[in-house]
Amino acid sequence: MPATNSDIVEIFNRMADLLEIGGDNPFRVRAYRTAAWTVAALPHNVTEMLARGEDLRDLPGIGKDLAGKIAEICRTGTLPDLAALERRTPAALVALMKTAGLGPKRIKMIYDQLGITTVEELHRAAAEGRISALRGFGQKIERQILEGTGQPPAAERLQLIWAEEKAEAIAAHLRGFPGIDRIMVAGSYRRRAETVGDLDILATCEAPEAVMDRFTKYGGVSRVLARGETRSTVIVSPGVQVDLRVVPAESFGAALHYFTGSKAHNIAVRKLGVRRKLKINEYGVFRGDERVGGRTEEEVFGMVGLPFIEPELRENRGEVEAAAAGRLPKLIALTDIRGDLHAHTTATDGRNTLEEMAAAARERGYEYLAITEHSKRVSMAHGFDAARLAARNEEIDRLNETFDGFRLLKSIEVDILRDGSLDLPDSILGELDLVVASVHYQQNLSREEQTGRILRAMDNPWVDIVGHPTGRLINERLPYEVDMERLMAAAAARGCCLELNAHPDRLDLNDVHCKMAKDMGVKIAISTDSHNLGNLEFMRFGVGQARRGWLEKEDVINTRPWPEMRKLLRRRK
Ligand SMILES: [Zn+2]
Ligand SMILES: [Zn+2]
Known part of the structure; x- marks a missing residue:
């Protein structure tokens, strides 16, 4: 297949990245980037331009050497120089650039000054404050690294639109089934996070046994991991784990709050409970051994003196404080x-x-x-x-x-x-x-x-x-x-x-x-x-x-x- 312009752009940009990580001459790095921009801006396919006999050296920033490399990519689809460079560069550094969202300059500094070569090491260094101590790295970059490296790689999480498709199909399959009272999909899905890991579904119903049957026999299920009386776990393609929990009506609000998360938000709410000598968990709100609330989420929030907090806000980014102060936003609909x-x-x-x-x-x-x-x-x-x-x-x-x-x-x-x-x-x-x-x-x-x-x-x-x-x-x-x-x-x-x-x-x-x-x-x-x-x-x-x-x-x-x-x-x- 003839190389497309974007193939050339990608190869040149990668060359520039790797040369930069390797501490190569900045002019050489710049030359590759400039050439990549030039090719990206071309209205015509380079392979066709060459076939028409056009001279690439007429293009801005393309000299004899780069023109030869472009011709080579058009001919073979690859560039041996790149392969050689990839062999010389620690693979982990290349991976780091993708994971942490850092540019090659910064990656090189981290490598040179801290000897870091893996994502785990980078995360640890950021957590210990060793990144922000480097010249030219602020706390903002450190936070960015922590965020970028602390979560599972994004590809393992499902985009919201696909999570929604799965979640709504399963919920529809359960809804209206005899004996089912309420069905709610909780978790990051309910918080409308841009990507979703697992799906957590909560139900209240009269006959848990029949409901679990209905759930595990859903057409999209590729594997049943666990089947219990009140909780079952299945995998639906493509590899999404779905949990169904049946909870008593008097616990529904507490369970919904607990499984909607986020963890950080839940901890903040539980702390408010502790001050009032209340224990809050997925079963309810308790004073000593006595259940004093948990039928609805409003009740859970109310027990700690808060108004209802919309699921999308529950990230512990100030929503608990705002709620306490009566300053929650009236969110757009x-x-x-x-x-x-x-x-x-x-x-x-x-x-x-x-x-x-x-x-x-x-x-x-x-x-x-x-x-x-x-x-x-x-x-x-x-x-x-x-x-x-x-x-x-x-x-x-x-x-x-x-x-x-x-x-x-x-x-x-x-x-x-x-x-x-x-x-x-x-x-x-x-x-x-x-x-x-x-x-x-x-x-x-x-x-x-x-x-x-x-x-x-x-x-x-x-x-x-x-x-x-x-x-x-x-x-x-x-x-x-x-x-x-x-x-x-x-x-x-x-x-x-x-x-x-x-x-x-x-x-x-x-x-x-x-x-x-x-x-x-x-x-x-x-x-x-x-x-x-x-x-x-x-x-x-x-x-x-x-x-x-x-x-x-x-x-x-x-x-x-x-x-x-x-x-x-x-x-x-
Ligand atoms: Zn557009
Ligand atoms: Zn656009």
Whole structure:
């Protein structure tokens, strides 16, 4: 198979990473990265360019040596230099880069100064504070390492959308079965975490025996690990463990609270109980041997003097203190959303037409839908140039005349170029209702460069929203290196919004970033980045993530009617 441009980009970036870890000449490292950017930005396939006899040395940053290497990759699909380099570099260092989300420079420093070569050693060093003691490593990086290395590798956890599919199917299989009273899926699923490990289901029922039968015979079960009177454990494909526990009605609230977690939240609540001489566990709330509560979660919280805390907040990130002080946020709900601000159609890489997308949005009861096609830089998706965008705008004007109480917003997902400039001129952007600006290429810039690039894009007064601000793909691609605090401070100062991309593969901003945005006064757009009709449904994942980030209706721009939202956009100021 002929090599694609992205094969070349990947090989060159890996060369640069490994050379950097190895402490090679910075100019050489830079040369590979520059060449990778150049190739990534090409509108044509390099193999085809070579076949046409084009000289790669005409391209910026490509000399004789690199042109030869590109030709070799196109011919063979590989680069022997890379294989040699991989043999010379400790494999653990390469793994470290992926796990801890650190750049090669930092990995090299950790290796040189602490002699660390495994993920476990790195975790221990971070836990002991030895990372933050290094020059140029703050406590923030140390925390990031602890988070990155403390959890099981992300790939072992199921994305929320797939967890939901399994959980709801099993719950539906149990619900309505004779004798079953209540079914609730607890755990991180109920907290709407972006990925879910095991599924924990709780039931109250009259005939546990029959229910366990029903559960273990569910069609999706690939293995029964345990079958008991009140608890059974099965594996459903692909390797997801599901526990079903039958609990007495008087314990249901306590069990639900206990199994919803998080552990850290539960500990904080139990501590409050201890102060009141109460013992709280999955069976109930006890004073001595006497059960004094636990039928509902409200009762559990009430016994320790707290109002009900929404599951999405239960991460021990200040929710217990806020509850005690009567300062819990009134979290945004799916029904607060009045429209979607990020969608593609068949004109670029979407699967449904403009008319179909509009009809689906209206059917959801939306008041508006922003059509944000890619711009020309995203050539793989047939991104729009100025002329196609103008034609599209006319089409939207015509369609809008046929609608009542609904409008398509003339918009674009304009590409943020390497230097932070935008892929379409201001005169064009100024004619639109709304502009989303996103990074799609050169995701591997240094933190300084990537941050500066996005800040420059935000300097453009026509940019209303920065799309998927970290570019991560859950279980697939790490976020790009970006200084989120600087980004948010700049967004707040400029009145620019940040996107919470509701696509279950993305969900960035993440929960912590959402909270940060709220605290810093940055408004959020929750958008699905829909590429077909069905994707519009993804809004629920975005709202779940927003709730985890403490967001209220006011924090999210698309909870407003269009005229009101329009006033919030910086272009009107
Ligand atoms: Zn995008
Ligand atoms: Zn998009």
